Amino acid sequence: MGVQPGPGSGVLTLEVPDLVAERLLGPASGLPCSPADGTADSPKHEGRTGSEPGRLRPGVFDDTPVFDRCPVTLDHIRALRTLAPTADPLYLVFSASGGAEVLPLNTLERRLTKGWLGVLIAGASDLPASVIGPEEPEHNHDSEVRATQLPGRGQDVHDPHFGESLGLAEGRHRTLRQTYGTEARQLNPRLLALARGAHDLRSLDAGRPGGLPTEVWHGLLTEDRLNLAPFRKPGSNRRGSGSALPLGPLAAVQLYTTNANPLIEGKGHSPLCLHAQHSAAVVRGDDLLAVADLLARTDSDWCSKCGGYALRRLTDTQLSYYRAAHRLHDIKEQLDNQTGGPDADPSGVIACLDELATWQPADDADWCSSDSWQWQETVRELTRMAARSHAVTRPS
DSSP states (O other), X not given: OEEEEOSSTTOEEEEOOHHHHHHHHSTTOSSOOOOOSSOOOOOOGGGOSSSSTTSOOTTSSSOOOGXXXXXXXXXXXXXXXXXXXXXXXXXXXXXXXXXXXEEEHHHHHHHHHTTOXXXXXEEGXXXXXXXXXXXXXXXXXXXXXXXXXXXXXXXXXXXXXXTGGGBHHHHHHHHHHTOOSHHHHHHHHHHHHHHTTOSSGGGGOOOSSSOOOHHHHHHHEEOOOOOOGGGSOTTOOTTSOOOOOOOGGGTTOEEEESOOOTTSSSOBOOTTSTTSTTTTSOOTXXXXXXXXXXXXXXXXXXXXXXXXXXXXXXXXXXXXXXXHHHHHHHHHHHHHTTSOOSSSSHHHHHHHHHHHHTOOOTTOOOOOHHHHHHHHHHHHHHHHHHHHOSSSOOOO
């Protein structure tokens, strides 16, 4: 069926099969319809050249093979907004100039006015349920357990769930726990999955209204703080000595704040903070930092309530490394203080160090040679300390 905005306000020209036309023009139809003045040409493959840019032919919003897609136009977006006021907020698109991107409809409209040429690959609602995962029950005991395991609540670094609230899995749980209504519970996990593909979350700012739901932003970001003690230099941590471990996969993890410059009036807030001007959303005017930037700074002026920034949730590899670094740092502190290791069995410390020596990214992420060497050297030094320690010795 072809759809083209008509010359009159709110008027559409529909190209439909005869049976549908008879029903629309019949007395029982609830829509005011009248026959068109002329007969439109039937849609043909060679007709998809842009000569009739306002006509919604196959290849714009459907599942036509990618190589046969029609470039999207402003008229297509306008027709979509007319026909579906609740259209997907996000689309996966492709263009020769920008490659594959995740963009809001508002951004697409702005680009099209500047001559952007690209095709729509999929909207959020097009994503298959088989890769989104099952819905989380509304009352899940695991959710209550996770709530007691947030950073800063005394969770042991050797607990396998340590730092779980920082990860992607917890982000999805958070989105579902805050989502109500059947349609939203179907759409929000798909929006979350699509939004995770955005390189810079500020590109998802669609303005007001039209932005992502608050529940999705909480799935993308967390206000929980990273504990960077393992990565600080010795003596630089007020609560204890750092271990100078490499940031590795954590170096490029993104932080979003309303103000990263302490010389500018106003403290930095998390985009999720109630004190932020556009609460619960990242907007174009926010600042973007990386964890490596945060570790190097001493001049931050953050909000005391929210900590000043929201952290982009950690991938499985990043979370695995964060846990491993804290385990190694904890062993170093124990040995430095001569109070024994974290395991009652002295041989447990050696076994733990042997395990940490084999840490590798699980998804072939970059683990550069200098970081790997520094990690291994720290493990070797702690192993030597453990062997010499009066508190921890190798069994005979």
